[in-house]
Amino acid sequence: MALKEVHLLLGGPQGAGVETSASVLTASLAGLGYGIMSDREYYSNIVGRHSYVHFTISATSFPRSLTYPVELVGAMDAESVLTHFHEVAPGGVLVYDAGVDKTKISQVISMEPEVRERVEARFKEYGLEPTVGNAAKIVEEKLNAHSVPLDFRKILDEARQKLGVSSVEVQRYRNSILLGAAAAVLGVDPEVIRDGLSVRFKGNQKIVNANMVVIGLTMESVPKDVRGLAKLDEPKLDVEEMISASGNDVIGMAKIVGGVRYQSYYPITPASDESVFIEAHQAVSVDGKPVGSIVVFQTEDELAAINSAIGAALTGVRAATATSGPGFSLMAEGLGWAGHNEVPLLITFYQRGGPSTGQPTRGEQADLLFSLFASHGEFPRIVIASGDIEEAFYDTLKALNWAERFQVPVIHLVDKYMANVISAMRMPDPSKVKVDRGKLILKASGPMKRFDLSDPISPRPAIGSGAITWYTGDEHNEWGHISEDPINRVKMYDKRMKKLEIMDQEIPVEERAVYYGDDNADFLLVGWGFVKGAALDALEELKQEGYHGAYLHLKVFSPFPSKYVADILSKFDPKRVIDVEHNYLGQAAKVIEMNTGFEISRFILKYTGRPMYRMELKEAVKRILEGKSVREVLTYGE
Amino acid sequence: MASEAAYRTNVWVDWCPACGNFGILTAMQRALAELNIPPDKVVDVSGIGCSGKTSHFLNVNGVHNLHGRSIPYAEGIKLANPELTVLVNGGDGDLLGIGMAHFVALGRRNLDIKVIIHDNQVYGLTKGQASPTLRAGQRVKSMPLPNMQDWVNPISVALASGYTFVARAYALWIDDLKEILKAAIKHRGAAVIDVLQPCPTWNNIYTPDFYKQRLYKLDSEKDWDPYVKGPDPKEVAEKLSRAFAKAQEWGDRIPVGIFYANPYVESFVDNVSKVNPMYMQMSPAKNVIAKDDGTPIVDVPTMRAIFKDYIINVRKKHN
Ligand SMILES: Cc1ncc(C[n+]2csc(CCOP(=O)(O)OP(=O)(O)O)c2C)c(N)n1
Ligand code: SF4
Numbered sequence: 001m002a003l004k005e006v007h008l009l010l011g012g013p014q015g016a017g018v019e020t021s022a023s024v025l026t027a028s029l030a031g032l033g034y035g036i037m038s039d040r041e042y043y044s045n046i047v048g049r050h051s052y053v054h055f056t057i058s059a060t061s062f063p064r065s066l067t068y069p070v071e072l073v074g075a076m077d078a079e080s081v082l083t084h085f086h087e088v089a090p091g092g093v094l095v096y097d098a099g100v101d102k103t104k105i106s107q108v109i110s111m112e113p114e115v116r117e118r119v120e121a122r123f124k125e126y127g128l129e130p131t132v133g134n135a136a137k138i139v140e141e142k143l144n145a146h147s148v149p150l151d152f153r154k155i156l157d158e159a160r161q162k163l164g165v166s167s168v169e170v171q172r173y174r175n176s177i178l179l180g181a182a183a184a185v186l187g188v189d190p191e192v193i194r195d196g197l198s199v200r201f202k203g204n205q206k207i208v209n210a211n212m213v214v215i216g217l218t219m220e221s222v223p224k225d226v227r228g229l230a231k232l233d234e235p236k237l238d239v240e241e242m243i244s245a246s247g248n249d250v251i252g253m254a255k256i257v258g259g260v261r262y263q264s265y266y267p268i269t270p271a272s273d274e275s276v277f278i279e280a281h282q283a284v285s286v287d288g289k290p291v292g293s294i295v296v297f298q299t300e301d302e303l304a305a306i307n308s309a310i311g312a313a314l315t316g317v318r319a320a321t322a323t324s325g326p327g328f329s330l331m332a333e334g335l336g337w338a339g340h341n342e343v344p345l346l347i348t349f350y351q352r353g354g355p356s357t358g359q360p361t362r363g364e365q366a367d368l369l370f371s372l373f374a375s376h377g378e379f380p381r382i383v384i385a386s387g388d389i390e391e392a393f394y395d396t397l398k399a400l401n402w403a404e405r406f407q408v409p410v411i412h413l414v415d416k417y418m419a420n421v422i423s424a425m426r427m428p429d430p431s432k433v434k435v436d437r438g439k440l441i442l443k444a445s446g447p448m449k450r451f452d453l454s455d456p457i458s459p460r461p462a463i464g465s466g467a468i469t470w471y472t473g474d475e476h477n478e479w480g481h482i483s484e485d486p487i488n489r490v491k492m493y494d495k496r497m498k499k500l501e502i503m504d505q506e507i508p509v510e511e512r513a514v515y516y517g518d519d520n521a522d523f524l525l526v527g528w529g530f531v532k533g534a535a536l537d538a539l540e541e542l543k544q545e546g547y548h549g550a551y552l553h554l555k556v557f558s559p560f561p562s563k564y565v566a567d568i569l570s571k572f573d574p575k576r577v578i579d580v581e582h583n584y585l586g587q588a589a590k591v592i593e594m595n596t597g598f599e600i601s602r603f604i605l606k607y608t609g610r611p612m613y614r615m616e617l618k619e620a621v622k623r624i625l626e627g628k629s630v631r632e633v634l635t636y637g638e
Numbered sequence: 639m640a641s642e643a644a645y646r647t648n649v650w651v652d653w654c655p656a657c658g659n660f661g662i663l664t665a666m667q668r669a670l671a672e673l674n675i676p677p678d679k680v681v682d683v684s685g686i687g688c689s690g691k692t693s694h695f696l697n698v699n700g701v702h703n704l705h706g707r708s709i710p711y712a713e714g715i716k717l718a719n720p721e722l723t724v725l726v727n728g729g730d731g732d733l734l735g736i737g738m739a740h741f742v743a744l745g746r747r748n749l750d751i752k753v754i755i756h757d758n759q760v761y762g763l764t765k766g767q768a769s770p771t772l773r774a775g776q777r778v779k780s781m782p783l784p785n786m787q788d789w790v791n792p793i794s795v796a797l798a799s800g801y802t803f804v805a806r807a808y809a810l811w812i813d814d815l816k817e818i819l820k821a822a823i824k825h826r827g828a829a830v831i832d833v834l835q836p837c838p839t840w841n842n843i844y845t846p847d848f849y850k851q852r853l854y855k856l857d858s859e860k861d862w863d864p865y866v867k868g869p870d871p872k873e874v875a876e877k878l879s880r881a882f883a884k885a886q887e888w889g890d891r892i893p894v895g896i897f898y899a900n901p902y903v904e905s906f907v908d909n910v911s912k913v914n915p916m917y918m919q920m921s922p923a924k925n926v927i928a929k930d931d932g933t934p935i936v937d938v939p940t941m942r943a944i945f946k947d948y949i950i951n952v953r954k955k956h957n
Contacts, residue, residue: 027950030950030952031950031951031952031953032952032953033952033953195953199947199950202947239952240951240952241949241950241951241952242949242950242952243945243948243949243950244948244949244950245945245948249948253941253945253948256936256944257934257936257941258927258934259925259927259928259934259935261718261922261923261925261927262714262717262718262922264714281944281945282913282914283914283915283916284936284944285916286939286940286943286944287943290916290919290920291935291936291940292920292922292925292926292927292935293914293916293917293920293921293922293925294922295717295718295910295917295922297713297714297717299710299713299743300739300740300742300743301739303706303707303710303740304707304709304710304713304739304740304743305710307703307704307707307710307711307714308710308711308713308714308717309714310703310711310714311683311701311710311711311712311713311714311715311716311718312714312715312717312718312922313714314701314711314714314715315714315715315718315719315722315922315923316923317718317719317922317923317925318927319714319718333704333707334704334707337703337704397934424950427938427941427949428941429938430933430934430936430937430938430941431933431934431937431938433934434928434931434932434933435927435928435932435933435934436932437928445678446678447647447697462923463681463699463701463715463719463722464678464679464719464721464722464923465678466678467678468677468678468697468698468699469699469700470693470694470699470700470701470702471700471701471702471703472693472694472700472702472703473686473702473703473704474702480700481647481649481694482691482694482702
């Protein structure tokens with residue numbers, strides 16, 4: 001029987017090509033018209049530590065969440081088997097390297113001691129020694145699934161002979177064994193994978209062919225009874241063209257489309273890839289006709305990153321930077337200068353595990369309050385958070401418009417999950433968001449009052465426009481010169497703060513919070529960012545079990561849509577409103593309380609660094625609805 | 639030639655009487671007037687401190703920003719619009735203390751920005767603490783104890799960081815300073831002028847008297863020629879080591895003038911142009927980002943072309 005949705009996990013040491021396999025598989029299956037998303041989990045290490053990619057593939061929709069168990073665990077090494085064998089679904093498959101069959105857990109030295117203890121406990125339950133062979137046995141006998149040991153060495157040896165390459169070179173194609181295994185278990189034509197390889201390797205036929213040889217040999221080695229075990233339904237998505245990219249890439253694309261022509265950054269995970277993407281496209285030309293040029297400036301630190309972007313913005317250029325927690329901490333002072341001087345600036349803030357360097361390669365949503373309050377003094381800002389990559393694309397365009405229209409810094413909150421998710425996305429339509437440059441003046445002359453008080457949002461002559469203007473971090477008068485006059489202080493302060501009201505009036509409420517559900521829902525999940533997909537999918541599944549819920553997706557936290565949110569909350573029994581977030585404090589709930597007075601008392605939180613999975617969220621919702629708990633802390637996932 | 643007055647605002651200059659900053663300000667106004675650069679094409683970027691206020695007194699675009707961060711602001715402005723003349727005015731604390739990383743980074747980039755250090759050996763505006771250019775053991779008026787930290791030599795640091803125009807001037811020798819400023823502005827690349835600036839309010843060591851007895855002009859030495867004449871590594875090495883040697887002189891005799899000037903190093907703007915040939919004609923500030931109807935200039939067909947490596951065409955039929 002073909003499936004509507006399939007889940008896979010491909011694991012191996014960091015640097016061994018698991019990530020490449022993920023992007024090839026995404027391009028391949030998207031090419032067939034399937035929806036696909038994958039989350040990459042990895043240590044803060046370049047080569048050697050355990051990493052894996054976890055997929056959801058759908059025949060009917062663009063997947064938005066991940067779940068366990070999975071129909072296929074494909075393992076490149078012993079550690080991947082030992083770490084993930086218990087996640088194989090009944091009727092699913094574990095594919096691994098027969099060469100590590102005898103490996104004991106004690107020989108896997110890269111495994112963290114805490115993981116080792118958990119794995120050993122799992123084996124103890126079954127009364128077996130923790131070895132790869134025994135893991136396969138458990139999969140077969142206890143999980144009612146299949147285990148397929150493949151002779152990786154033999155496959156690569158045959159490939160080496162066929163290709164006439166050295167034994168060192170053939171190792172480069174080792175990760176394609178996982179691709180071959182996935183193709184076999186999914187029952188797809190290997191030619192489909194060739195398409196994905198061509199996309200990934202930009203048509204380099206030598207690499208494509210070499211990988212295809214490994215894939216072919218692998219598929220032949222996979223026993224008949226597991227081939228096509230996780231076969232997907234015919235794709236039903238109505239699309240002719242998709243973009244297959246990571247969240248970093250998609251936001252980079254949006255910045256280019258949205259007119260960002262200056263991006264500064266200091267390398268930090270998981271933000272840097274965005275800047276690298278933009279740099280690769282800095283000469284924007286089509287058919288040899290130049291369309292624009294972008295400066296991507298790698299600075300000496302984040303202080304320079306934000307302040308140079310501010311400098312660029314003063315010349316009338318759409319300027320942006322991207323960072324994550326530690327970098328944003330350094331940017332706080334510059335943010336205040338931008339707020340005080342009414343500079344349009346976009347900061348894309350990729351949240352990751354904190355505090356301090358925390359969990360640099362893992363996800364979290366613990367910087368909401370920091371984004372709202374960072375920097376000293378009071379000034380208006382926009383804080384917008386995206387729930388998925390498609391939203392992130394359009395939000396970037398909107399953020400750029402709002403920055404210029406209201407002349408304020410905008411913080412765009414995304415996170416590591418979104419950054420590293422590789423998804424196939426519908427081709428976005430940039431004409432949906434018109435460019436709004438606000439009161440920017442590109443031609444002027446002579447000294448001008450940059451902070452003209454006749455309107456809270458003054459005309460903004462660019463430096464270089466012919467006007468002469470002044471800016472200062474001290475309180476200024478209309479000319480931008482220092483003033484400590486108390487009356488001027490009040491006028492300028494009010495002018496700036498007045499924008500909070502203007503933004504609240506002018507930014508449509510439906511762009512700030514979205515209610516998913518109907519009028520007679522009897523419980524409400526409230527969340528933001530990457531929680532969206534898991535929440536919506538969990539609600540669908542819960543509905544089939546008779547639980548009727550809705551989701552309130554918060555997007556803009558400043559200016560907060562207070563009345564709209566308060567109205568929705570008031571319709572629910574307070575005991576049936578559940579805040580769902582990737583942090584400890586329930587930060588969005590605090591923002592809600594601050595803005596509406598509504599106190600949320602039920603929480604589902606996760607701060608392991610791993611994403612929230614559909615099945616664990618669903619179970620936690622049930623426990624809360626049944627009154628068994630008021631605070632659920634989720635921990636699933638290695 | 640434009641008039642010097644055209645570069646003056648009517649903002650009251652609130653420095654202490656006899657402050658060396660007055661000399662720097664006057665020299666700047668004269669240099670800009672003599673070079674005849676339209677005020678709207680000049681940006682003065684300044685930091686925090688007494689010196690930081692310079693921006694408000696100059697009738698050119700002024701960006702008076704955070705303590706230590708002038709150089710990044712200036713870099714963003716210059717890279718976004720390479721046609722602007724970008725100057726940085728900062729204190730020795732601002733540029734060589736809190737802002738030192740940026741100071742070094744600008745040198746290695748050789749971006750066309752002119753850095754003017756108001757070197758008064760103290761933190762003026764915070765009331766006379768030791769700045770990074772005060773020597774160990776010295777104790778100026780407001781310090782309770784002698785300085786425990788030794789100095790950084792701005793000239794040595796600038797030379798070591800890759801600045802391609804390095805000079806020292808004295809704030810009260812306005813005409814000399816003006817000439818050096820003009821040379822720096824004409825120079826294509828990153829320039830530093832370390833301006834010895836008396837601070838009569840806090841600095842009772844480095845007084846006009848002190849300087850009068852010790853300063854001498856590099857020009858007055860026979861054979862002194864700081865200009866590199868061609869892209870010859872041997873000549874560069876020679877000129878640099880002579881400049882380094884001169885930078886060590888600080889005692890009975892203190893040199894002022896141009897220490898080193900090398901117009902043959904590619905500037906950052908040149909480097910950007912190399913990787914992105916359309917940069918100069920289409921610098922970020924000149925980009926048009928929307929069509930007449932307001933939609934982004936990068937539309938779907940353009941996206942397809944630019945992001946072709948990420949676009950998947952879905953197979954109509956498959957088995
Ligand atoms: C981040 C930060 N730290 C400290 C200060 C306080 N501060 C104001 S002016 C100044 C010193 C300025 O000294 P210098 O740069 O030598 O300039 P001068 O006043 O001597 O011209 C300091 C430390 C500040 N404004 N910002
Ligand atoms: S404190 Fe010194 S540097 Fe500052 S204005 Fe007075 S004399 Fe000049």
